[in-house]
Amino acid sequence: MSNATISDVAKKVGVSESTVSRYLSGFKVRNSESIKKAIKDLNYRPNIMARNLKSGKTGMVAVIVPDVTNPFFAAIVRGAEVAAGDDYMLQLISTGDDPEKEEAAIRRLSGRVDGLIYVPAKEDTDVITEFADYSFPVVFVDRVIKNLRGFDSVLADNQTGAAIATKHLIDHGHTAIAHIAGPAASTPGKGRTEGYLAALKKAKIEKNLDYYVESDFTVLGGYQAMMGLLALKKRPTAVFVGNNLMTIGALKALKESKVNVPDEIAVIGFDDHELSDLVDPPLTVISRDAHLQGALAMSTLLERIRDGYQFPPKQLKVDSNLVIRQSCGSTCLYRKKDADKKILSSSTSS
Amino acid sequence: MSNATISDVAKKVGVSESTVSRYLSGFKVRNSESIKKAIKDLNYRPNIMARNLKSGKTGMVAVIVPDVTNPFFAAIVRGAEVAAGDDYMLQLISTGDDPEKEEAAIRRLSGRVDGLIYVPAKEDTDVITEFADYSFPVVFVDRVIKNLRGFDSVLADNQTGAAIATKHLIDHGHTAIAHIAGPAASTPGKGRTEGYLAALKKAKIEKNLDYYVESDFTVLGGYQAMMGLLALKKRPTAVFVGNNLMTIGALKALKESKVNVPDEIAVIGFDDHELSDLVDPPLTVISRDAHLQGALAMSTLLERIRDGYQFPPKQLKVDSNLVIRQSCGSTCLYRKKDADKKILSSSTSS
DNA sequence: AAGTTATCTGCAATCGTTTTTAGCAATTTG
DNA sequence: CAAATTGCTAAAAACGATTGCAGATAACTT
Numbered sequence: 001m002s003n004a005t006i007s008d009v010a011k012k013v014g015v016s017e018s019t020v021s022r023y024l025s026g027f028k029v030r031n032s033e034s035i036k037k038a039i040k041d042l043n044y045r046p047n048i049m050a051r052n053l054k055s056g057k058t059g060m061v062a063v064i065v066p067d068v069t070n071p072f073f074a075a076i077v078r079g080a081e082v083a084a085g086d087d088y089m090l091q092l093i094s095t096g097d098d099p100e101k102e103e104a105a106i107r108r109l110s111g112r113v114d115g116l117i118y119v120p121a122k123e124d125t126d127v128i129t130e131f132a133d134y135s136f137p138v139v140f141v142d143r144v145i146k147n148l149r150g151f152d153s154v155l156a157d158n159q160t161g162a163a164i165a166t167k168h169l170i171d172h173g174h175t176a177i178a179h180i181a182g183p184a185a186s187t188p189g190k191g192r193t194e195g196y197l198a199a200l201k202k203a204k205i206e207k208n209l210d211y212y213v214e215s216d217f218t219v220l221g222g223y224q225a226m227m228g229l230l231a232l233k234k235r236p237t238a239v240f241v242g243n244n245l246m247t248i249g250a251l252k253a254l255k256e257s258k259v260n261v262p263d264e265i266a267v268i269g270f271d272d273h274e275l276s277d278l279v280d281p282p283l284t285v286i287s288r289d290a291h292l293q294g295a296l297a298m299s300t301l302l303e304r305i306r307d308g309y310q311f312p313p314k315q316l317k318v319d320s321n322l323v324i325r326q327s328c329g330s331t332c333l334y335r336k337k338d339a340d341k342k343i344l345s346s347s348t349s350s
Numbered sequence: 351m352s353n354a355t356i357s358d359v360a361k362k363v364g365v366s367e368s369t370v371s372r373y374l375s376g377f378k379v380r381n382s383e384s385i386k387k388a389i390k391d392l393n394y395r396p397n398i399m400a401r402n403l404k405s406g407k408t409g410m411v412a413v414i415v416p417d418v419t420n421p422f423f424a425a426i427v428r429g430a431e432v433a434a435g436d437d438y439m440l441q442l443i444s445t446g447d448d449p450e451k452e453e454a455a456i457r458r459l460s461g462r463v464d465g466l467i468y469v470p471a472k473e474d475t476d477v478i479t480e481f482a483d484y485s486f487p488v489v490f491v492d493r494v495i496k497n498l499r500g501f502d503s504v505l506a507d508n509q510t511g512a513a514i515a516t517k518h519l520i521d522h523g524h525t526a527i528a529h530i531a532g533p534a535a536s537t538p539g540k541g542r543t544e545g546y547l548a549a550l551k552k553a554k555i556e557k558n559l560d561y562y563v564e565s566d567f568t569v570l571g572g573y574q575a576m577m578g579l580l581a582l583k584k585r586p587t588a589v590f591v592g593n594n595l596m597t598i599g600a601l602k603a604l605k606e607s608k609v610n611v612p613d614e615i616a617v618i619g620f621d622d623h624e625l626s627d628l629v630d631p632p633l634t635v636i637s638r639d640a641h642l643q644g645a646l647a648m649s650t651l652l653e654r655i656r657d658g659y660q661f662p663p664k665q666l667k668v669d670s671n672l673v674i675r676q677s678c679g680s681t682c683l684y685r686k687k688d689a690d691k692k693i694l695s696s697s698t699s700s
Numbered sequence: 701a702a703g704t705t706a707t708c709t710g711c712a713a714t715c716g717t718t719t720t721t722a723g724c725a726a727t728t729t730g
Numbered sequence: 731c732a733a734a735t736t737g738c739t740a741a742a743a744a745c746g747a748t749t750g751c752a753g754a755t756a757a758c759t760t
Binding site: 365366367368369372377378379380400402403404405406 | 738740744745747
Binding site: 005017018021022024025030047049050052054055 | 745746747748749755
């Protein structure tokens with residue numbers, strides 16, 4: 001029961017293929033009624049591949065994230081899908097943080113998609129310089145490959161968010177504030193560390209190198225980093241953790257070591273989570289709208305696909321907000337009663 | 351800088367297109383060296399769409415899940431991707447639980463993919479009977495559309511899992527055991543309820559209709575269901591919640607109502623989560639390997655794509671395991687010391 | 701009714717491959 | 731040495747749509 005072709009329809013009605021084709025693309029056609037009927041009778045569906053070949057378009061957009069399993073990336077994907085609407089379908093690539101697989105996947109992408117939304121697993125690679133060569137536009141999200149300037153991107157306001165987080169700890173009276181950071185070679189790792197340092201500087205707190213731990217954005221990394229901090233002669237009294245996964249790891253370490261949060265150590269994380277307020281204790285975090293990031297990326301990409309690069313690259317940023325719960329201790333500086341989920345807005349987008 | 355075609359390569363080398371095509375498909379060719387060079391020089395990449403048109407294959411598999419944002423579905427997607435390897439790429443559709451959008455998306459699928467892994471948002475629809483008509487094989491995961499028999503499927507062992515969960519509560523001395531269930535019209539909802547009822551029956555505990563609440567697998571649904579249970583004159587002393595999202599909702603309700611878990615109410619959920627042991631109290635759950643489900647679905651699908659339906663449909667099932675933490679109270683029946691994460695295996699797969 | 705537009709139509713070319721067919725040269729066989 | 735086999739090649743026909751062009755109807759003018 002192989003599918004009927006446009007020529008079957010044409011034959012059945014007694015017109016030429018081009019007339020049927022015209023009917024399909026919405027032109028006025030004399031026998032439109034009988035064509036309609038024939039299409040229905042034969043259960044004809046245009047062959048997408050043939051159409052794509054002719055048009056050079058695929059109606060597909062690739063989305064590459066390091067790991068769909070991370071709720072943050074899943075939100076980006078979902079946001080992108082929503083923004084794509086009915087116009088484009090999504091090809092998902094999530095290599096589980098494997099840069100080599102990612103690169104191989106990108107190679108196989110050419111000709112399959114009209115555009116790419118890209119959260120690279122590794123930013124300091126230079127192999128993807130071929131991008132300039134690729135025939136489709138690319139929008140970076142959250143991370144940007146170093147030697148590729150001139151692309152659109154949708155980042156988070158990492159600096160401001162991290163500064164707010166750090167200041168929140170400072171406002172609670174902490175001065176021994178550690179930072180479990182993501183890779184310094186990554187946009188969010190670097191940006192958040194900058195914000196952390198800026199806040200310390202502003203409060204005239206001398207930075208302690210022991211309190212800066214560069215990790216890798218994973219649960220295990222966060223766990224080990226926290227274990228390291230706990231082993232210090234002079235433990236920090238507060239920790240700002242640079243992403244959601246490492247925060248989970250850090251909390252596991254604290255729990256395992258029976259260190260009370262927030263009494264012995266205050267914790268603030270980056271990126272919120274559905275379960276953040278059920279965790280023990282409910283977690284204070286910096287949050288930003290990943291869904292929005294995905295959606296913005298998609299709409300930017302669709303613009304590029306439509307209009308090309310006649311407009312200069314956009315660098316979009318989404319806000320970071322402070323969500324206060326209980327992992328930083330008493331919220332005396334703010335009114336206690338509505339403190340369970342109070343949101344302080346940070347910077348605005350650019 | 352539009353891409354070079356096979357004919358450009360042929361011209362440059364001075365052979366025919368077919369020779370180049372042969373070279374590409376691995377045949378022995380006289381001027382293979384110069385062809386290789388020409389391909390490199392021209393940066394030639396075969397046009398996928400043309401190839402697909404000719405071959406009738408797309409090298410794509412669609413994966414439809416209700417919501418990628420749900421870590422359980424994300425794991426299925428990831429599992430499928432891993433199992434696909436380099437042979438097939440994934441098209442992701444996740445409509446956010448909207449059956450209409452899902453149906454529309456399926457319509458647009460024909461001709462784009464060689465197969466479909468399908469976790470339907472709604473199982474009691476009959477509109478998709480056209481499936482028989484679709485030219486590609488389908489493997490159902492976790493849920494199965496009612497009036498479609500004869501398809502491959504990869505389910506979880508819901509009955510056994512639910513029975514184990516319920517028995518766990520019974521073993522703790524509970525008799526007033528409620529069940530916040532998923533839709534009775536869904537495979538997992540129905541199966542888990544059956545397991546729950548079977549375990550009650552086996553323990554000769556009369557079922558109390560007040561204690562069975564049919565909900566909808568969402569956070570809000572779980573919240574409302576738990577609120578309803580708390581409002582009963584005679585509250586249950588234990589609750590078995592039918593999926594991860596509803597468990598979150600139920601816990602939020604309990605927390606908000608300041609009901610202590612497990613002292614006042616014991617809770618056991620279905621489906622584990624990265625954060626389950628950080629929640630307050632650490633959550634005892636039934637867990638199954640969603641990643642494996644996705645991987646099995648993909649390999650089954652690839653077999654179908656390769657061999658067609660010469661073999662009868664497979665109905666695979668993955669195990670459910672009990673992960674004991676603390677939300678069901680003292681684990682006196684088991685040795686206390688390693689109770690934090692003890693795994694009891696349940697049934698085996700079929 | 702004839703002339704002028706305005707619509708609609710079919711033909712044929714095209715998109716970039718793969719694959720069948722037939723043919724040519726070189727090698728092997730009887 | 732003629733015949734058969736092997737190993738490769740080029741030419742041409744698909745795959746199933748879209749589209750420019752020129753010709754055919756139809757619809758208005760006067």
